[in-house]
Structure formats: C-alpha cells, structure tokens
Amino acid sequence: xxxxxxxxxxxxxxxxxxxxxxxxxxxxxxxxxxxxxxxxxxxxxxxxxxxxxxxxxxxxxxxxxxxxxxxxxxxxxxxxxxxxxxxxxxxxxxxxxxxxxxxxxxxxxxxxxxxxxxxxxxxxxxxxxxxxxxxxxxxxxxxxxxxxxxxxxxxxxxxxxxxxxxxxxxxxxxxxxxxxxxxxxxxxxxxxxxxxxxxxxxxxxxxxxxxxxxxxxxxxxxxxxxxxxxxxxxxxxxxxxxxxxxxxxxxxxxxxxxxxxxxxxxxxxxxxxxxxxxxxxxxxxxxxxxxxxxxxxxxxxxxxxxxxxxxxxxxxxxxxxxxxxxxxxxxxxxxxxxxxxxxxxxxxxxxxxxxxxxxxxxxxxxxxxxxxxxxxxxxxxxxxxxxxxxxxxxxxxxxxxxxxxxxx
Ligand SMILES: Cc1cc2nc3c(=O)[nH]c(=O)nc-3n(C[C@H](O)[C@H](O)[C@H](O)COP(=O)(O)OP(=O)(O)OC[C@H]3O[C@@H](n4cnc5c(N)ncnc54)[C@H](O)[C@@H]3O)c2cc1C
Numbered sequence: 001x002x003x004x005x006x007x008x009x010x011x012x013x014x015x016x017x018x019x020x021x022x023x024x025x026x027x028x029x030x031x032x033x034x035x036x037x038x039x040x041x042x043x044x045x046x047x048x049x050x051x052x053x054x055x056x057x058x059x060x061x062x063x064x065x066x067x068x069x070x071x072x073x074x075x076x077x078x079x080x081x082x083x084x085x086x087x088x089x090x091x092x093x094x095x096x097x098x099x100x101x102x103x104x105x106x107x108x109x110x111x112x113x114x115x116x117x118x119x120x121x122x123x124x125x126x127x128x129x130x131x132x133x134x135x136x137x138x139x140x141x142x143x144x145x146x147x148x149x150x151x152x153x154x155x156x157x158x159x160x161x162x163x164x165x166x167x168x169x170x171x172x173x174x175x176x177x178x179x180x181x182x183x184x185x186x187x188x189x190x191x192x193x194x195x196x197x198x199x200x201x202x203x204x205x206x207x208x209x210x211x212x213x214x215x216x217x218x219x220x221x222x223x224x225x226x227x228x229x230x231x232x233x234x235x236x237x238x239x240x241x242x243x244x245x246x247x248x249x250x251x252x253x254x255x256x257x258x259x260x261x262x263x264x265x266x267x268x269x270x271x272x273x274x275x276x277x278x279x280x281x282x283x284x285x286x287x288x289x290x291x292x293x294x295x296x297x298x299x300x301x302x303x304x305x306x307x308x309x310x311x312x313x314x315x316x317x318x319x320x321x322x323x324x325x326x327x328x329x330x331x332x333x334x335x336x337x338x339x340x341x342x343x344x345x346x347x348x349x350x351x352x353x354x355x356x357x358x359x360x361x362x363x364x365x366x367x368x369x370x371x372x373x374x375x376x377x378x379x380x381x382x383x384x385x386x387x388x389x390x391x392x393x394x395x396x397x398x399x400x401x402x403x404x405x406x407x408x
Contacts, residue, residue, distance in 0.1 A: 001148035001403045002026075002137050003396065004128045006033040007163075008388035009371025010152035012075075013396030015116040017150070022400035025144065026120055027137070029127040029153075030162040033117075034110035036154065039161065040343075040385065045106035047084070048077040048389070049382040050093045059383050064376045067351040068387055071359070075393035077386055087112045098382050128153075131170045133364045147366045148403045150359075150395045152388075155372040156181055157342040167373040168348065175363045177350040184241035184377040185384075186342030187232035188254070190332030198226040201294050207260035208235040209328070210243050211253045218242035222380075224256060224331075231331065237380050241346050244337045255330045258290040258299075267323045275319070279312040283322075286311075290326055302329060344384050346377040359395035366402070370395035 003014045006028030014026040032038075037045060049056050053072045057065040081091055081099065089112045092102040101108055130138035136145040156165030168178045203224040210218045220238030224231055231254065243252050259267055274286060284307055287296045297307050303325040305318050314322075339345070353362045354369050361367035370391035378384045 001399050002146045003150040005152035007036050007154050008385050009392030011113050012389050012392035013150045014120050016393050016396035017400035018120045020400040022403045026122045027126045028124050031125050035161040037110050038106050043106050044100050045109045046098045046382040048099050048386045050097045050099050060378050067356045070357045071390040071394040075390040080389045148399045150368040150399045152371045155345040157345050171349045176353050179347040179375040181345045181347035182244040183337040183339040183342045184344050184346040185237040186240045187338045188334045189230035189336040191335040193229050195228050199228045201226045201292050207257035209255050210239045212250050217246050234380050240337050252334045255328045258326045271319050275311040281311045283309045344377045348375040351375050358398035368395040368399045
C-alpha cells in the first residue's frame with residue numbers, strides 16, 4: 001500500500017499500517033518528514049490538547065466533532081502523548097490545556113516520530129502527480145502500482161511546506177465533493193494600514209470581537225499582536241474562520257475588550273474612584289494597566305481625549321467615552337485574511353463521503369483520507385494536529401487491514 005504525504009497524518013498512518021504488517025511506501029514531496037510540524041506552535045509544536053475526548057471534541061464545529069468522534073476514541077490525545085513518552089519525549093500541559101514538549105521542540109517531535117517509521121520504505125522528494133484507483137499512484141511518468149492509497153497530503157496554506165492543495169484536485173476528479181477552501185487561523189490586514197508603527201506590540205488576554213453591520217459574528221479571548229498591515233496572534237487566528245466565512249456578506253470590523261473580566265459599570269466606578277484619589281495624576285499613566293505604553297496615545301486618540309489630560313480635568317462625558325473605548329476599542333476594518341499564512345484551511349473533502357470509523361472513501365474503493373485534506377479546521381490549541389494523528393491512525397489501520405484481507 002502507499003501513503004501519500006509525510007506530515008502528521010501520513011507519519012501516523014504509515015506507522016500504524018507497518019505495525020500491522022502491511023508492506024508500504026510513504027511518499028513525501030519535500031526533503032523531510034513533518035515539514036509543517038516543524039513550524040507548528042512557533043517551532044515549539046502544540047502537539048495536542050489535554051482532557052477527556054468529549055471535551056477535546058467540543059472545540060470543533062458540531063459536524064466536525066461528530067465525524068471525528070470514532071477516530072478520537074480509537075487514538076485519543078493520551079496515545080500520542082504515550083508514543084512520544086515511550087521514546088523519551090515528555091510533554092507538559094499549559095493552564096489552558098495546550099500540550100507542548102518539555103525541554104524539547106518541534107524538531108524533536110518529528111525526530112521522535114520518525115523513529116517509529118524504522119523499516120518503512122520512506123521516499124522523500126517524491127511528489128505524487130496523480131492517483132489512479134485500482135492501479136496506483138503516478139510519480140511523474142512512473143506508476144507505482146497499488147490498490148490501497150492513503151491520502152494525507154494536507155491542505156493548501158503555507159504552500160512552501162509542500163501543501164499546495166494537490167489532494168483537492170485529485171479528490172474532485174475521483175468524484176468527491178470538495179467544500180470550498182477558505183482561510184482559518186490566519187492573520188488579517190486592515191484597510192488603509194500599510195506600515196503600523198505599533199507593529200510587534202501585543203495586547204495580552206483581551207477579548208477580540210469581529211462585527212459585521214454592528215452584529216458580533218465571532219469573539220475570542222487571548223493575545224493580539226499588531227503587525228505592519230493588521231493583526232495576528234492567537235485571538236485573531238481564533239476568529240478568522242468566521243471572518244472568512246462571512247466575508248462576502250459585508251465588511252468586518254475588529255474590536256477588543258481590554259478589560260474582559262470587568263463589567264462596564266465597575267470600570268466606570270473604578271475610574272471615578274481613581275479620579276477622586278489622584279486628581280493630579282496623568283490619565284495616560286493609568287491606562288498602562290490596560291495597554292502597553294506605546295499604545296496609550298492611540299487609545300486616547302480613539303476616545304477623543306487629549307494625551308496630557310489629568311484626572312481632575314477628565315470630564316464625565318470623556319470618562320464615559322474612555323470606558324466605552326476600553327470595552328470595545330475598534331482596531332480596524334479587515335481588508336484581507338491571509339490565506340497563505342493560515343495555520344489551517346477550512347474546507348476540503350466533504351465529510352459526508354468518508355466513513356468516520358475507517359476513513360475509507362465512500363466513492364472510491366481502496367482510497368483512504370486523513371488529516372487536513374478533510375473538511376475539518378479546529379481552533380488553535382493542538383486540536384488540528386490531534387485530528388491529523390487520530391484520522392491518520394484510523395486510515396492507516398483500515399487500509400492495512402483491508403490490504404491484509406485481500407492477501408489471505
Ligand atoms: C505555522 C503553523 C503552525 C501550526 N501550529 C500548530 C500547532 O501548534 N498545533 C496544532 O495542532 N496544529 C498546528 N498547525 C496545524 C497543523 O500543522 C496541521 O493541521 C497538520 O500538520 C495537518 O496534518 P496533515 O498530515 O493533514 O498535513 P501536513 O502536516 O501539512 O502534511 C502533508 C504532507 O503532504 C505532503 N504532500 C503534499 N502534496 C504532496 C504530493 N503531491 N506528493 C507527496 N507529498 C505531498 C506535504 O509536503 C506535507 O509534508 C500549524 C500550522 C501552521 C502552518
């Protein structure tokens with residue numbers, strides 16, 4: 001059998017099939033395994049998410065969770081943790097449930113997983129150019145004969161990592177429906193911003209909201225990073241799928257709540273008390289509690305307040321406007337969601353045509369699909385790699401079992 005794509009799903013699929021005794025070839029387009037794992041989590045690799053399977057599944061959209069449930073139970077987060085631990089790579093869990101290597105990074109994860117492929121015929125720099133059901137896979141002019149193909153070629157963001165969306169075209173030509181691919185977990189650019197002087201500055205643990213015609217279409221709590229032309233950071237990645245989905249219905253504005261745990265009225269009272277006790281204090285200094293000093297002038301400008309204003313000179317109307325700004329500071333209107341720089345893409349091979357218990361194509365015999373090629377896009381947090389590990393495991397297992405069954 002042949003596994004196409006040596007990323008997260010392909011490595012696990014190949015290992016599982018090999019462990020069951022199926023002879024196989026793993027074909028990878030780039031010159032190394034796990035090219036995308038290497039850049040994951042900023043090079044640290046957020047391997048998975050801790051917690052019971054049901055709570056991990058909750059992070060996905062309902063129909064995605066329904067599809068993933070059987071494979072998540074078959075190969076839950078604890079399994080990948082164990083696989084790595086068995087080879088000496090321990091993970092630790094952050095407060096938010098995200099699991100990272102302890103004293104190690106993404107390249108150690110790839111090295112560790114590569115050990116599991118000992119004995120597998122792995123061929124790098126071998127781009128597959130076509131799939132012919134029942135006959136094999138094409139590598140240029142050469143046909144590698146096989147009647148069992150596991151397709152793990154990923155999505156189409158970060159094309160330099162080898163993922164150029166090859167699988168979508170093959171799946172379509174084989175009769176599969178491919179849900180249109182859109183950006184998810186991607187940075188955004190703003191209208192009229194070409195070189196933001198605050199690029200590189202971050203807002204910590206804020207609530208980011210995306211609004212369209214005044215209505216909140218999504219929100220996400222986390223850090224926000226100013227870039228030269230817009231925003232990035234976990235909270236931004238968290239809302240971009242919705243932004244990309246709603247895009248054609250009208251412009252989308254982004255705003256942040258800088259004090260998400262403090263109600264509007266409490267902020268008003270706090271500000272009034274502060275004014276009373278510090279009549280000569282500069283408002284600008286007090287605002288450093290909410291934003292980095294570099295952003296104070298910008299925040300005050302948004303609230304139409306002079307940067308030198310002192311507590312005693314702050315009029316009631318201005319105080320109200322300031323609290324309003326702290327609770328919903330408009331950062332800009334989205335002009336672009338950077339598809340290529342997305343951690344994943346939403347869309348892909350329709351889940352209706354793949355058996356979630358086996359990852360078999362319901363259109364083509366001998367074809368199995370796993371990982372990001374499927375119409376799945378979880379949030380930031382180790383969920384997407386987990387989806388690749390679990391679906392890869394199941395795809396490799398059923399392809400091997402089917403292959404072995406034809407040989408008895
Ligand atoms: C910058 C970044 C950071 C990320 N961080 C995280 C994170 O910390 N945690 C997390 O859970 N997720 C993260 N993700 C998402 C995660 O990396 C992907 O969801 C996951 O790698 C998908 O696994 P996959 O095996 O389906 O695809 P991939 O890992 O993309 O692997 C697909 C492989 O197929 C190969 N291929 C493609 N076409 C062909 C062909 N024609 N012939 C042969 N081989 C081919 C590619 O070269 C590639 O190696 C991140 C993604 C990015 C881009």
